[in-house]
Amino acid sequence: MKARVTIMLKDGVLDPQGEAIRHALGGLGHKGVAGVRQGKVIELDLDATDAAQAKTEVEKMCEGLLANTVIEKYSVEIV
Amino acid sequence: MKARVTIMLKDGVLDPQGEAIRHALGGLGHKGVAGVRQGKVIELDLDATDAAQAKTEVEKMCEGLLANTVIEKYSVEIV
Numbered sequence: 001m002k003a004r005v006t007i008m009l010k011d012g013v014l015d016p017q018g019e020a021i022r023h024a025l026g027g028l029g030h031k032g033v034a035g036v037r038q039g040k041v042i043e044l045d046l047d048a049t050d051a052a053q054a055k056t057e058v059e060k061m062c063e064g065l066l067a068n069t070v071i072e073k074y075s076v077e078i079v
Numbered sequence: 080m081k082a083r084v085t086i087m088l089k090d091g092v093l094d095p096q097g098e099a100i101r102h103a104l105g106g107l108g109h110k111g112v113a114g115v116r117q118g119k120v121i122e123l124d125l126d127a128t129d130a131a132q133a134k135t136e137v138e139k140m141c142e143g144l145l146a147n148t149v150i151e152k153y154s155v156e157i158v
Contacts, residue, residue: 006120021121021145030140035124041085042100045114061109066100 001046003058004077007067008039042066051078080125082137083156084145087118092150121145130157 009015018036025033044061048054058076067074088094097115104112123140127133137155146153 008120008122018121024144025140028140028143030136032126032136033123034126037122039120039122041087041118041120042097043087043116043118044112047111047113057109057111061104061107064107065103 001048001051001054002079003044003046003054004079005042005044005058005062005066005074006039006077007042007062007072007074008037010071010073013071039072054078080127080130080133081158082123082125082133083158084121084123084137084141084153085118085156086121086141086146086151086153087116089150089152118151133157 015037018038021038022033022036025036044058046054046057048057055076055078062074062076063069094116097117100117101112101115104115123137125133125136127136134155134157137157141153141155142148
C-alpha cells in the first residue's frame, strides 16, 4: 500500500523559498503568478494492508518525524 | 485559480533523502515501511481563468524552471 504525505507551511508562516520561485518566474516572463508556496511530498511504500490503520500509522510518523507541526501542516492520502 | 505541481525524482534515480527518512522511521519504531521517496510540491496562485491555458502555462514553468527534467518528473493539477 502506498501513502502520500503532503507537508506545507501553515498559512501565515513566511515562505521565502516560494517567494524566490515567484520572483524567478516573473524574471522568466511568467506574469500572472500572484503567489507561490513550496512544500514537501513524501511517498511511503507500506507493508500494511488495512487502509485506516495505515493512515493512523502515517499520521503518527508525521507528528513524530516528518512534519514540524509548529509551523507546518500535513495531509495524508492513501493511494 | 490554483495549480499544484508535484515534482518527484524519476524512478531509478537514487533518493538518499528518502532513504534517510526510511532509516529514521525505522529507528523510531515504525517498521513496515518498505521504501520512501521525497519530492517537492509547489502551489501557484494564478491570475488565469482558463484551466487548460493555465495548465499549459504551468507546464512551461516546470520545463523552464521548476523541475530538472533530466532526473525529475512532474505532474500538474489545477485545483
